[in-house]
Amino acid sequence: MLPYGPGTVRTAGKEAGVLTYRFRRTIATAVVAAMVLSVLGLVGCQPAGQGDGEKSDEPAKGGTMTFFIVEPAFIDPYNAQESEGVQVVQAVFDSLTAIDPISGKAIPAAAASWEPNADATVWTFKLVEGAKFHDGTPVTAKDFVYAFNRIATSPNKIPDAASEIAYHLSPIKGFDEAGEKGTDMAGVKAIDDMTLEITLSYSWGDFAYVLAHPAFGPVPQAAVEKDPKAFADMPVGNGPFKMAEPWKHDQYVKVVADPDYYGDKPFIDGVDFTIFKDEETAFREFQAGTVDFTEIPQGQIQTSIETYGESKDGWTVNPGEQVLIGPEAAIYYYSFNVADPVMKDVKVRQALSMAINRQALADTVYEGTREPADSFIPKGMLGYEPGIWPETTYDLEGAKKLLAEAGYPEGKGLPEIKINFNTGGGHEKPMELISSDWAKLGIKTKSEGLEFPQHIDKMQSHKYQVGRAGWIADYPIMDNFTYPEFLSTSADNWSGFKDLEVDAALEKARATIDEDARIKAYQDIEKKIAAASPVAPLVWYAHRHVGSERLNDFVYDNIGLGHFEKVWLTPEEPASK
Amino acid sequence: MGQYILRRLLQFIPVFLGVTLVLFVLTRVIPGDPVKLLAGERSQDPVVYEAITKAYGLDKPILVQYVNYLGSIVKGDFGQSIATSREVTTIFKEKYPYTVKLALAAIFVEIIIGIGAGVISALRPYSFLDALVTLSTSVLVSLPVFWLGMLLQYFFGIWLKRWTGATLYLPISGAHSATFPDWVHLILPAVTLASVSTAYAARIMRSQLLEVQGQDYVRTAYAKGLSSRAVLWGHSMKNALIPVVTFVALDLGAMLSGAILTETVFNWPGIGYTIFSAIGKRDWPVVIGSTIIVTLVFMVINLVVDIGYAFLDPRIRYDESKA
Numbered sequence: 061m062l063p064y065g066p067g068t069v070r071t072a073g074k075e076a077g078v079l080t081y082r083f084r085r086t087i088a089t090a091v092v093a094a095m096v097l098s099v100l101g102l103v104g105c106q107p108a109g110q111g112d113g114e115k116s117d118e119p120a121k122g123g124t125m126t127f128f129i130v131e132p133a134f135i136d137p138y139n140a141q142e143s144e145g146v147q148v149v150q151a152v153f154d155s156l157t158a159i160d161p162i163s164g165k166a167i168p169a170a171a172a173s174w175e176p177n178a179d180a181t182v183w184t185f186k187l188v189e190g191a192k193f194h195d196g197t198p199v200t201a202k203d204f205v206y207a208f209n210r211i212a213t214s215p216n217k218i219p220d221a222a223s224e225i226a227y228h229l230s231p232i233k234g235f236d237e238a239g240e241k242g243t244d245m246a247g248v249k250a251i252d253d254m255t256l257e258i259t260l261s262y263s264w265g266d267f268a269y270v271l272a273h274p275a276f277g278p279v280p281q282a283a284v285e286k287d288p289k290a291f292a293d294m295p296v297g298n299g300p301f302k303m304a305e306p307w308k309h310d311q312y313v314k315v316v317a318d319p320d321y322y323g324d325k326p327f328i329d330g331v332d333f334t335i336f337k338d339e340e341t342a343f344r345e346f347q348a349g350t351v352d353f354t355e356i357p358q359g360q361i362q363t364s365i366e367t368y369g370e371s372k373d374g375w376t377v378n379p380g381e382q383v384l385i386g387p388e389a390a391i392y393y394y395s396f397n398v399a400d401p402v403m404k405d406v407k408v409r410q411a412l413s414m415a416i417n418r419q420a421l422a423d424t425v426y427e428g429t430r431e432p433a434d435s436f437i438p439k440g441m442l443g444y445e446p447g448i449w450p451e452t453t454y455d456l457e458g459a460k461k462l463l464a465e466a467g468y469p470e471g472k473g474l475p476e477i478k479i480n481f482n483t484g485g486g487h488e489k490p491m492e493l494i495s496s497d498w499a500k501l502g503i504k505t506k507s508e509g510l511e512f513p514q515h516i517d518k519m520q521s522h523k524y525q526v527g528r529a530g531w532i533a534d535y536p537i538m539d540n541f542t543y544p545e546f547l548s549t550s551a552d553n554w555s556g557f558k559d560l561e562v563d564a565a566l567e568k569a570r571a572t573i574d575e576d577a578r579i580k581a582y583q584d585i586e587k588k589i590a591a592a593s594p595v596a597p598l599v600w601y602a603h604r605h606v607g608s609e610r611l612n613d614f615v616y617d618n619i620g621l622g623h624f625e626k627v628w629l630t631p632e633e634p635a636s637k
Numbered sequence: 638m639g640q641y642i643l644r645r646l647l648q649f650i651p652v653f654l655g656v657t658l659v660l661f662v663l664t665r666v667i668p669g670d671p672v673k674l675l676a677g678e679r680s681q682d683p684v685v686y687e688a689i690t691k692a693y694g695l696d697k698p699i700l701v702q703y704v705n706y707l708g709s710i711v712k713g714d715f716g717q718s719i720a721t722s723r724e725v726t727t728i729f730k731e732k733y734p735y736t737v738k739l740a741l742a743a744i745f746v747e748i749i750i751g752i753g754a755g756v757i758s759a760l761r762p763y764s765f766l767d768a769l770v771t772l773s774t775s776v777l778v779s780l781p782v783f784w785l786g787m788l789l790q791y792f793f794g795i796w797l798k799r800w801t802g803a804t805l806y807l808p809i810s811g812a813h814s815a816t817f818p819d820w821v822h823l824i825l826p827a828v829t830l831a832s833v834s835t836a837y838a839a840r841i842m843r844s845q846l847l848e849v850q851g852q853d854y855v856r857t858a859y860a861k862g863l864s865s866r867a868v869l870w871g872h873s874m875k876n877a878l879i880p881v882v883t884f885v886a887l888d889l890g891a892m893l894s895g896a897i898l899t900e901t902v903f904n905w906p907g908i909g910y911t912i913f914s915a916i917g918k919r920d921w922p923v924v925i926g927s928t929i930i931v932t933l934v935f936m937v938i939n940l941v942v943d944i945g946y947a948f949l950d951p952r953i954r955y956d957e958s959k960a
Contacts, residue, residue: 133720133721134721141675141677142677214685214688215682215684215685215687215688215689216688219688219689219691219692220689220692220693220717220722221722222684222685222688222689222692223685224675224676224681224685226682226685227682227685230682236684239682239684239685239688240684292722309728309731309906310731310732310906310910310911311811311812311813311906334811335904336810336904337900337901337904337910337914338901340902341790341809341810341901341902341903341904342904344787344790344791344794344795344809344810345794345809345810347795348790348794348795348798348806348809349798349803350814511668511669512669512674512917513668513669513670513673513674513919514668514669516673516674516677516678517668517669517670517673519678520680529678530678531678544679550680551680551681552679552680
């Protein structure tokens with residue numbers, strides 16, 4: 061799950077959006093004006109929900125919620141890779157654990173309880189009794205064993221559709237052999253129908269959080285093997301909602317509440333995931349009243365807040381508090397290639413980082429909806445510590461001093477710095493702003509904007525000097541922002557940062573079972589990384605979503621998943637004709 | 638005639654080979670590895686990378702890939718999408734009916750309004766109606782399609798819905814809904830897609846008809862005592878229509894290859910956007926497969942148009958007399 065992961069589809073959508081930016085502004089103003097007129101002039105035409113109804117405490121039952129997604133690649137858990145696919149899988153399947161959107165902690169889902177052993181290498185799960193798949197067969201530990209092996213063995217057994225999310229299972233013992241030879245993983249065992257045992261090849265205290273990922277849901281073997289293609293379009297799960305009909309590609313995915321669900325039943329009857337090509341059309345459908353939850357196109361966030369009201373916590377939609385701009389577990393940053401002759405000097409990197417006016421970036425480019433990052437680990441996550449990364453504080457004088465110490469007083473002697481970014485994703489404006497910040501240090505910059513695939517190639521092969529990057533959490537844990545990004549041997553370590561002490565500390569933190577001690581360990585690691593400044597954190601990604609007036613208690617959490625199990629819809633008033 | 642058609646059909650073969658070759662080379666020249674792209678910005682598991690690359694034959698030399706591909710196409714196998722593992726033919730069967738529906742609806746609009754407006758303004762040149770047609774065609778030609786589409790959406794979908802208290806409005810996206818019959822969903826996208834061509838069709842119709850109306854044989858027809866309606870439909874229109882038919886038919890061909898902008902604005906599930914997004918993902922089987930089928934459709938339409946000329950204009954003959 062990464063920014064623009066599924067793609068270039070979304071990137072392309074954003075590109076089109078840029079072209080029409082000015083027009084949309086005008087139209088948006090016109091729409092607002094029209095709405096004001098209709099409220100003033102035509103009384104009774106549009107009941108303004110928040111005004112006339114005191115919110116009843118008792119959630120109403122019934123109704124179908126319409127939710128915007130772009131076409132997913134897969135909705136079968138074995139390859140659900142991007143947020144839109146995961147969104148559907150999450151409604152249809154229950155993993156062993158779940159993440160509570162409010163506390164950020166792992167809570168029971170398909171597993172009623174779990175227990176790690178002393179060094180967090182063997183995890184034992186007790187499943188919920190009486191749980192059933194949507195086809196009526198009982199959910200047993202064997203279904204998890206089958207589901208996990210189905211993913212892990214896919215490169216060998218179904219190479220043309222090898223699972224892109226198999227790596228989530230890589231901590232499990234026997235994972236590598238499963239991919240290469242097609243053998244079942246030694247580390248997953250059904251002790252009995254209700255007990256599942258997972259053995260890891262290394263200690264991982266956070267594993268209960270990892271298991272909340274939708275890849276860890278059970279699948280019924282018989283239903284898959286009867287017709288894998290049919291299953292891919294109409295998966296049979298164990299979650300609160302079941303597929304109402306097969307996925308209508310590029311049009312919709314419809315799910316309805318399963319009356320036999322073992323857990324708390326949702327208030328709503330179902331969810332229509334309406335598939336749009338981009339958020340522009342989805343937002344117009346929202347304005348027309350046919351979509352309940354959607355993304356707000358860039359440039360319309362402020363007007364939307366004025367029209368629909370801002371959510372109190374940034375993640376929950378209620379009538380009159382409908383616009384969400386809460387931070388996501390995702391960071392936008394610039395990566396320095398530490399192997400570069402200029403960038404290898406830590407003082408240069410620190411100076412560049414300190415010279416960036418992140419507040420201005422957040423206010424101008426992102427209309428104040430994104431917050432300047434003062435840590436690589438986003439705000440809102442368990443363990444986030446404000447100001448842990450001092451080089452994120454804007455300090456032009458300090459930057460000048462550091463640059464002089466590095467041997468480039470007022471930028472003299474420093475060759476032109478090249479910034480790499482990918483075109484069409486709205487990365488031009490931040491780049492221009494940062495260039496002008498660096499110009500104040502006397503530094504000249506040039507930029508290279510490439511298409512997404514080429515950009516990724518350059519960054520992954522370390523053929524760049526400074527480059528834009530982003531990271532969205534797979535799991536909302538601190539490990540996910542440190543281990544893949546800064547472990548010296550990790551393929552996702554674009555900066556090439558290498559510190560053997562940090563490597564050792566990262567492994568040690570994983571093996572720490574006590575949660576508070578673990579969090580402390582990651583905070584220490586982040587401080588160390590910050591001192592070396594291999595990257596410059598810029599802003600945290602934030603929601604820019606809006607819900608309709610009839611949504612109550614709808615949580616769209618910081619990893620971008622909507623929680624349909626708690627939402628309820630204000631019943632429709634008798635139509636005012 | 639039969640021989641002519643046969644000859645044209647034989648010409649399909651080199652065109653087809655050329656198209657596939659160009660597509661193949663182009664798709665390999667563009668940087669970006671489709672398998673790597675599946676992982677987005679994340680690095681990819683090497684085992685997964687190798688498995689997928691091998692499964693799609695991407696590890697073989699281009700020439701071998703090309704020959705293999707041609708071999709399977711002949712058997713009707715267009716391969717499967719790298720991104721979603723779905724058969725290209727399945728995707729095509731799913732999307733193409735929508736493209737055809739939209740194209741036919743747009744052509745219908747183009748013929749009725751375009752030709753109608755052209756005839757009216759030609760019959761009353763420099764009248765108020767003529768000026769109105771000229772003005773509106775100028776406006777339509779210069780309006781970007783996506784802009785017009787959004788304007789229509791705001792007017793018919795949002796404003797009208799509010800003003801009429803949701804009693805009278807049009808659906809603004811998608812192809813189906815519980816509220817409207819399917820054909821209503823076609824109205825806005827069809828009008829939008831047809832807009833520019835309708836304006837051109839009207840202009841061509843007008844100028845052609847004006848020209849023909851001044852010809853000697855038309856004067857003769859009037860002199861024979863024919864009614865102006867008989868002259869118009871029996872003599873003038875037949876000749877004046879030839880360039881219009883060419884234009885409309887080629888336009889149909891273009892529309893049948895998908896309409897990316899219209900499909901995007903109206904969220905229409907057609908083939909154009911599918912190909913467009915597949916390019917972004919470097920999903921070559923989908924790009925090449927769909928483009929080949931679309932090319933074939935275009936060639937067939939071209940052939941039908943050429944044959945159609947013979948019926949419209951007796952002077953055009955496709956016999957072998959010229960040797």
